[in-house]
Amino acid sequence: MKFFTKFGEYLLMLKGMFSRPENPKMYWKEFMHQCVEIGIGSLPIVIIISLFLGGVTTVQTAYQLVSPLVAPSTIAQIVRDSMILELSPTVVSIVLAGVIGSKIASELGNMRISEQIDALEIMGINTKAYLIMPKIVAALLMIPLLIALSAILGIWGGRMAGDLSGILATDIFDIGLRQNFSPYNVFVSLVKAYIFAFVISSVSSYYGYFVTGGALEIGRSSTTSVVVSCILILVCDFAVAALLL
Amino acid sequence: MIEIKNLKKSFAEKTILHDVSLTMDTGKCNLIIGSSGSGKTVLMKCLVGLFAPDNGSILYDDLDMISMSVPERKELRQKIGMLFQGSALFDSMTVEQNIKFPLDMFTNIRHREKMKKVNEVLDRVNLKGANNKFPSEISGGMKKRVGIARSIVLNPKYLFCDEPNSGLDPQTSLLIDELIHDITHEYNMTTVINTHDMNSVMGMGDKVIYMYMGQKQWEGNNKELFYAKDEKLAEFIFATDFMREAKELHLQHGNKEQV
Numbered sequence: 204m205k206f207f208t209k210f211g212e213y214l215l216m217l218k219g220m221f222s223r224p225e226n227p228k229m230y231w232k233e234f235m236h237q238c239v240e241i242g243i244g245s246l247p248i249v250i251i252i253s254l255f256l257g258g259v260t261t262v263q264t265a266y267q268l269v270s271p272l273v274a275p276s277t278i279a280q281i282v283r284d285s286m287i288l289e290l291s292p293t294v295v296s297i298v299l300a301g302v303i304g305s306k307i308a309s310e311l312g313n314m315r316i317s318e319q320i321d322a323l324e325i326m327g328i329n330t331k332a333y334l335i336m337p338k339i340v341a342a343l344l345m346i347p348l349l350i351a352l353s354a355i356l357g358i359w360g361g362r363m364a365g366d367l368s369g370i371l372a373t374d375i376f377d378i379g380l381r382q383n384f385s386p387y388n389v390f391v392s393l394v395k396a397y398i399f400a401f402v403i404s405s406v407s408s409y410y411g412y413f414v415t416g417g418a419l420e421i422g423r424s425s426t427t428s429v430v431v432s433c434i435l436i437l438v439c440d441f442a443v444a445a446l447l448l
Numbered sequence: 449m450i451e452i453k454n455l456k457k458s459f460a461e462k463t464i465l466h467d468v469s470l471t472m473d474t475g476k477c478n479l480i481i482g483s484s485g486s487g488k489t490v491l492m493k494c495l496v497g498l499f500a501p502d503n504g505s506i507l508y509d510d511l512d513m514i515s516m517s518v519p520e521r522k523e524l525r526q527k528i529g530m531l532f533q534g535s536a537l538f539d540s541m542t543v544e545q546n547i548k549f550p551l552d553m554f555t556n557i558r559h560r561e562k563m564k565k566v567n568e569v570l571d572r573v574n575l576k577g578a579n580n581k582f583p584s585e586i587s588g589g590m591k592k593r594v595g596i597a598r599s600i601v602l603n604p605k606y607l608f609c610d611e612p613n614s615g616l617d618p619q620t621s622l623l624i625d626e627l628i629h630d631i632t633h634e635y636n637m638t639t640v641i642n643t644h645d646m647n648s649v650m651g652m653g654d655k656v657i658y659m660y661m662g663q664k665q666w667e668g669n670n671k672e673l674f675y676a677k678d679e680k681l682a683e684f685i686f687a688t689d690f691m692r693e694a695k696e697l698h699l700q701h702g703n704k705e706q707v
Contacts, residue, residue: 222518225522225553225554226552226553226554228552229552229553313539317534317536317539318532318533318534318536319536319537319538319539321498321532321536322530322532322536322538324497324498324525325496325497325498325525325528325530325608326525326526326550326553326554327521327522327523327524327525327526327554328553
């Protein structure tokens with residue numbers, strides 16, 4: 204029963220975001236601010252994670268490919284498809300759920316507890332539209348970009364790791380990269396990226412916006428938002444894979 | 449003028465406001481007093497539209513807020529200023545940006561005019577030069593003054609203050625009270641103040657409403673408080689030795705005739 208109440212509240216929150224902006228310039232300013240927060244703010248962690256994910260995938264794939272009948276360039280194919288289809292969208296999104304999700308939930312939670320949201324409401328501002336909508340739209344724009352960047356960096360990291368560890372020369376890696384490339388995989392990756400971006404931003408906004416209590420509850424709602432986002436990301440990941448692959 | 453008629457509000461099965469009817473006068477500081485849990489904050493939140501009442505009507509100059517459409521309500525809200533207990537300043541903005549925010553959101557005036565208006569209200573609340581400070585860099589009293597400045601920057605017709613003196617020292621409390629009192633008369637606003645502070649009640653209670661268990665128990669002004677016959681009110685007001693002594697002194701000096 205509680206689940207349905209919360210789900211209904213979540214849907215009503217999403218519905219409440221759609222209203223005529225009081226001042227489009229201010230909404231645009233807030234949107235740009237969120238793009239910087241979400242996009243630029245998460246860039247360092249995405250770069251580090253992607254490089255290492257690609258590197259580790261190369262090393263571990265090479266470790267498991269012991270048969271002399273399998274061409275070494277296959278390692279590059281596996282790294283490429285793993286990064287595009289799974290590691291970049293899912294692993295990076297799980298990390299972003301922690302980085303961006305907790306930030307959104309705690310920011311909105313703090314605004315709720317310190318009555319800043321009430322202050323905006325009293326001014327006549329639709330707080331769902333002004334505070335939540337720009338976050339979701341910015342996430343929908345920036346997270347797929349981060350995931351695309353992550354896939355590129357992951358593959359590059361795998362190439363570097365293969366070369367530095369002497370597993371695979373860069374020219375062989377490059378040959379493997381071009382073999383059997385399916386652009387459909389990129390499409391699937393982007394579908395995942397958009398779904399995960401929406402899950403991260405909307406779920407964390409919900410938990411932050413409706414927080415009640417004090418500082419302790421902000422921490423709790425922030426943790427809950429990350430946990431729920433991660434679970435939903437994994438469920439959606441499976442659903443997209445089952446439906447599109 | 450704000451007129452409240454038969455206002456009821458419940459949460460789950462607990463009724464907080466029982467059929468409250470009262471009037472808040474224009475150009476006066478209307479103080480709502482009462483012990484914790486008496487329904488003061490719920491009443492104020494109903495008045496500003498943060499809570500939807502179960503029953504009754506709230507008339508802002510004869511216009512019922514409850515039956516208003518969303519655009520009408522938005523329009524009304526731009527005529528309302530509110531000072532929160534914790535000031536509710538936007539942490540990520542400077543003092544200047546906090547005050548400028550309502551102007552940015554609701555007006556199309558030029559930047560220069562906005563800055564003129566911001567500096568005017570900052571000057572009015574004696575915070576000239578604090579433009580670039582962040583809320584975390586200023587004291588509680590300054591935060592309240594910034595909150596007042598933000599509330600009055602759009603020249604509201606109605607000002608609501610939720611416990612404006614909480615957490616402040618007596619001297620700063622007095623300054624905040626004077627500021628609210630002066631601004632109310634200067635701008636001819638309808639000011640509604642929730643307070644526990646007896647100094648505020650005595651100092652600026654043009655109209656005092658005592659709430660008890662979700663009902664209006666007594667209504668009058670700060671001078672009439674000394675002669676009120678209501679037992680519950682007397683218990684609340686004269687709970688401290690200081691207030692009892694003040695009452696005795698007041699009665700001894702024969703101020704009764706002046707009322």
